[in-house]
Amino acid sequence: MVLDAKLSKGDWIVHANYGLGQVQGEDTKVLEGEKNHYYVVQTEMATYWLPKDRLDADNIRDIAPVKLFRQALQLIEEKPRQMNQDFRKRQSRIVEVIASNSVVELAKLIRDLYWRRKHKTLNENEKRALDIVKERFAREWSVAADLKQEETRSILEKTLASVALKYEEE
Known part of the structure; x- marks a missing residue:
């Protein structure tokens, strides 16, 4: 861009x-x-x-507009996508998404990594990637929306937890 x-x-x-x-x-x-x-x-x-x-x-x-973060949160609320079983393919997706520098793609990756962490184990690279992308997302959103970073972090975590509960029941 x-x-x-x-x-x-x-x-x-x-x-x-x-x-x-x-x-x-x-x-x-x-x-x-x-x-x-x-x-x-x-x-x-x-x-x-x-x-x-x-x-x-x-x-x-x-910096992305606030409207894009609202759209990203809606994507996070959608059903998580199963990640590939091959760790190399998962790592490749992580690298591609980070390189894309896209808020929307970051949101999908956050959702899918969070879901995988709830149902399977993440390797150390995936754990670190999840922490990094959540932090980047929350930090940029806080600046874009003029909110405290703790607030955006909290909203993101609550959204992820509610999605995990929602789709756990299916």
Whole structure:
């Protein structure tokens, strides 16, 4: 997804690898004798430099609108999809979804991993992935909706638990 042509200090963006981040300013660095211009982006865990000429990259996007999070929650409330029995295929799906940088696909992955955790065991990579994608989802939603992150986390957990109960009975 293409970002706005120019970012300003305080703007929020989402990077597929780093998650939600806020633009802190601009910086210039000389690499291999060439002057390069960057946006300095602060995430919860790190700071990264985003090349100003790469704002059209597929791995970065504007923060999602609140409406999209409502749609994502509706998807979470749908019947979970069984994940592949082959751990390599499950891992491949996780990597693809994270790389897609899509709120909708993250929601489906959260739902399906949560369901699998309730009925089978998750390997360590899947456990970590579930924690990461839930945190990313809740964090971005909290900024988009101007809510406390604890509130979005709580709503997400309650929604997942109610879905597990609802489809457990089937």
